[in-house]
Amino acid sequence: MAAEPAPLPEPNPELCDGHDPELSPTARVILGMLTLGKRTGYDIKQLVDKSTRLFWAASYGQIYPELRRLEAQGLVRGEAVPTGGRARIEFELTAAGERALRDWLESDLEPFYELRDEGMLKLFFSDAAGPECAIATVRAMRARHERKLAQLQSIQEMADGGPPGPRLTLALGIGLTEGIINRCSRTELRLIADQERE
Amino acid sequence: MAAEPAPLPEPNPELCDGHDPELSPTARVILGMLTLGKRTGYDIKQLVDKSTRLFWAASYGQIYPELRRLEAQGLVRGEAVPTGGRARIEFELTAAGERALRDWLESDLEPFYELRDEGMLKLFFSDAAGPECAIATVRAMRARHERKLAQLQSIQEMADGGPPGPRLTLALGIGLTEGIINRCSRTELRLIADQERE
DNA sequence: CAGGTCATGTAAAGCGTTACATGATTTT
DNA sequence: AAAATCATGTAACGCTTTACATGACCTG
Secondary structure (H helix, E strand, C coil), X not given: CCCCCCCCCCCCCCXXXXXXXXXXXXXXXXXXXXXXXXXXXXXXXXXXXXXXXXXXXCCHHHHHHHHHHHHHCCCEEEEECCECCECCEEEEECHHHHHHHXXXXXXXXXXXXXXXXXXXXXXXXXXXXXXXXHHHXXXXXXXXXXXXXXHHHHCHHHHHCCCHHXXXXXXXXXXXXXXXXXXXXXXXXXXXXXXXXX | CCCCCCCCCCCCCCCCXXXXXXXXXXXXXXXXXXXXXXXXXXXXXXXXXXXXXXXXXXXXXXXXXXXXXXXXXXXXXXXXXXXXXXXXXXXXXXXXXXXXXXXXXXXXXXXXXXXXXXXXXXXXXXXXXXXXXXXXXXXXXXXXXXXXHHHHHHCHHHHHCCCHHHHHHHXXXXXXHHHHHHHHHHHHHHHHHHHHCC
């Protein structure tokens, strides 16, 4: 079984210094968003919420400290650009930052993937409750993904004229979500049929 | 080693006011797994790794303290059942635990859902790297889900004669994963075609 | 008798959200 | 004048993983 307790004495890839101590999760979105131009922490958060949020979120409490760290590492450069009396710090990628971003994008390390789906968990244990439990759960799952789909479709025009990366990602996301909704619908119908057969 | 000298947290930190302070995330899997009968913390971890892990994980560092907390809340009951000189504590649901589990299963609060997919993020930013980046990324995504599918199929016999909840969940999971793989394949082929057209 | 599995647990660190606190500017 | 938005940031808390530590039992 390929379970967790596999403490292989893995040869440390970071031993030879002079190279990136690996980007932290939030650093990846930040650097990525900065390829679009100079942004403030606030801007980055808005962008994330409008684009990657459904598969990669970030909060202020994560973004601001991380920007500081990235600046200390020389991967971004911040410049105070106040608007009137309003504080404002615009960040942009440095050459090292661009390199780090490309290194990450081109690395073939197993990309991180994590799903936490309470609906599936409820379905799994649904035998411990009444027979409508499974149906309600699947219905809730479908509803959530339908909302998600609507949201994705609503930003499609925005991505339309843009670069291929976001366009592709959106198209793939829409496709995946449609597939999920279909599966949920089918499961739901089958459950209802099963229930009525009794 | 008998872990008695350890500073047990206050026996009654929870108010005994007849209202559930909502199950913590890990508590949900634990209570659910205990519907299958008496289990040790170790057993629960094995079960999670073999069944729900792909959409709901749990680690020892979470399970053991949570079992203590659940016992303090009166939702589970632990009994020492040593095998020879080997320490062993089997837990089972109490009536209150069963009630809490049902309450959770039947609650219609928005179920938690969170996805963190580095592959999608890479695809989103793939314009900042070479044109093979997007292809490699989608290929890696497909590969991961193919592995996941194989794993799901490998446990299908195990679930076959069992209760409907796990069976349904597995079937849905397999369907979803197949859909994802298909989308990835199509995206991949299209990217390759696009690249060759130049 | 070595190596794997069973079984317990703790400590530290990382990642992340939430809530708070502050104040300026813009919109209604 | 109120409300929303822009913009910064911190502190507290919660969840989870990782690494560690211990030891008994089982199998080859």
